Amino acid sequence: xxxxxxxxxxxxxxxxxxxxxxxxxxxxxxxxxxxxxxxxxxxxxxxxxxxxxxxxxxxxxxxxxxxxxxxxxxxxxxxxxxxxxxxxxxxxxxxxxxxxxxxxxxxxxxxxxxxxxxxxxxxxxxxxxxxxxxxxxxxxxxxxxxxxxxxxxxxxxxxxxxxxxxxxxxxxxxxxxxxxxxxxxxxxxxxxxxxx
Amino acid sequence: xxxxxxxxxxxxxxxxxxxxxxxxxxxxxxxxxxxxxxxxxxxxxxxxxxxxxxxxxxxxxxxxxxxxxxxxxxxxxxxxxxxxxxxxxxxxxxxxxxxxxxxxxxxxxxxxxxxxxxxxxxxxxxxxxxxxxxxxxxxxxxxxxxxxxxxxxxxxxxxxxxxxxxxxxxxxxxxxxxxxxxxxxxxxxxxxxxxxxxxxxxxxxxxxxxxxxxxxxxxxxxxxxxxxxxxxxxxx
Numbered sequence: 001x002x003x004x005x006x007x008x009x010x011x012x013x014x015x016x017x018x019x020x021x022x023x024x025x026x027x028x029x030x031x032x033x034x035x036x037x038x039x040x041x042x043x044x045x046x047x048x049x050x051x052x053x054x055x056x057x058x059x060x061x062x063x064x065x066x067x068x069x070x071x072x073x074x075x076x077x078x079x080x081x082x083x084x085x086x087x088x089x090x091x092x093x094x095x096x097x098x099x100x101x102x103x104x105x106x107x108x109x110x111x112x113x114x115x116x117x118x119x120x121x122x123x124x125x126x127x128x129x130x131x132x133x134x135x136x137x138x139x140x141x142x143x144x145x146x147x148x149x150x151x152x153x154x155x156x157x158x159x160x161x162x163x164x165x166x167x168x169x170x171x172x173x174x175x176x177x178x179x180x181x182x183x184x185x186x187x188x189x190x191x192x193x194x195x196x
Numbered sequence: 197x198x199x200x201x202x203x204x205x206x207x208x209x210x211x212x213x214x215x216x217x218x219x220x221x222x223x224x225x226x227x228x229x230x231x232x233x234x235x236x237x238x239x240x241x242x243x244x245x246x247x248x249x250x251x252x253x254x255x256x257x258x259x260x261x262x263x264x265x266x267x268x269x270x271x272x273x274x275x276x277x278x279x280x281x282x283x284x285x286x287x288x289x290x291x292x293x294x295x296x297x298x299x300x301x302x303x304x305x306x307x308x309x310x311x312x313x314x315x316x317x318x319x320x321x322x323x324x325x326x327x328x329x330x331x332x333x334x335x336x337x338x339x340x341x342x343x344x345x346x347x348x349x350x351x352x353x354x355x356x357x358x359x360x361x362x363x364x365x366x367x368x369x370x371x372x373x374x375x376x377x378x379x380x381x382x383x384x385x386x387x388x389x390x391x392x393x394x395x396x397x398x399x400x401x402x403x404x405x406x407x408x409x410x411x412x413x414x415x416x417x418x419x420x421x422x423x424x425x426x427x428x429x430x431x432x
Binding site: 040045057062063065066068072080 | 216219226227231289291296298302
């Protein structure tokens with residue numbers, strides 16, 4: 001992606017040139033540096049003022065918030081995403097919905113509407129999407145937020161599996177260094193500019 | 197500066213477009229059944245307006261074949277806006293809409309799925325509102341089949357524009373005011389045709405009802421085509 005993104009007449013990303021190889025890329029930077037904007041631009045959720053977004057169509061974007069539809073259970077949300085993407089039987093998404101819920105420790109509460117789950121449980125349910133969907137590019141915004149140590153370990157293993165399967169994984173984080181040892185690249189964004 | 201190269205094969209969804217739309221519609225219906233506040237708001241809104249109109253203009257005026265249908269369609273339009281707004285409010289909670297929009301074909305599926313689900317909800321609202329009008333205003337219905345056809349076609353013409361306008365104003369603070377302002381001028385042909393089709397059915401004029409129903413069908417098709425073309429950009 002080579003992009004300048006302007007929001008409210010203010011350039012939030014300035015000619016960011018981001019080359020994403022297969023594997024884990026960590027996007028680091030202080031609050032307000034443009035990490036979320038970069039991920040949203042990569043996901044196709046923001047118009048790019050100058051430059052272009054050249055990324056696969058099958059993006060899995062997990063933002064700050066869990067992005068689960070209220071009124072549905074965790075199981076129903078996951079089943080929707082799995083069916084939508086047609087990931088059934090794919091080697092890159094080896095788990096069924098029940099197994100994914102079990103892995104992320106929320107199977108017991110899987111049939112409660114997501115608005116009745118705690119913030120941590122919702123975050124786990126959202127991250128369980130990584131187990132049931134195939135994608136060429138996974139974009140995760142502060143995925144370790146609200147996770148306990150056990151869940152953080154599951155996330156590290158899941159991201160390693162995705163990277164091993166050939167997906168490009170971009171993780172935005174302002175503080176955590178959990179992935180530095182397995183990342184193929186660590187970039188830093190400051191005031192909308194990329195420092196490698 | 198070089199453009200990005202993602203070193204993985206491009207893969208797209210194995211699921212067809214119509215199936216994706218049905219998945220979104222099914223997701224919407226399931227959420228509506230568990231959280232029926234949008235549907236209840238639409239039905240309540242419709243019932244209150246039906247009761248109010250007979251109180252304000254008097255039962256003799258309200259039951260005239262030119263007045264009752266006009267008030268019915270205006271009430272149904274606002275009920276559609278209430279129901280659709282609630283549906284998108286749910287998408288904005290926890291940013292659920294972003295997850296769908298980032299999926300391959302997500303914007304189109306979201307629009308089509310919302311259309312299908314909202315059409316179903318509006319049929320319920322229209323049925324309840326229509327029955328209330330017939331009962332409270334003691335309306336004679338000499339052509340019930342034509343009345344049902346005109347009502348169904350009129351209902352199906354509403355969602356394409358209402359969903360499009362709600363999507364256009366999704367993150368705008370003045371959305372409550374903007375949606376009717378944007379929707380009403382575009383929907384004038386639908387409102388005129390719907391009013392005349394139902395009025396003709398209530399007056400026992402089969403050919404008039406059929407002619408206006410044809411216009412309703414044309415309006416519905418034109419609105420749907422416009423929505424399909426415009427909505428991906430609108431949502432973006």
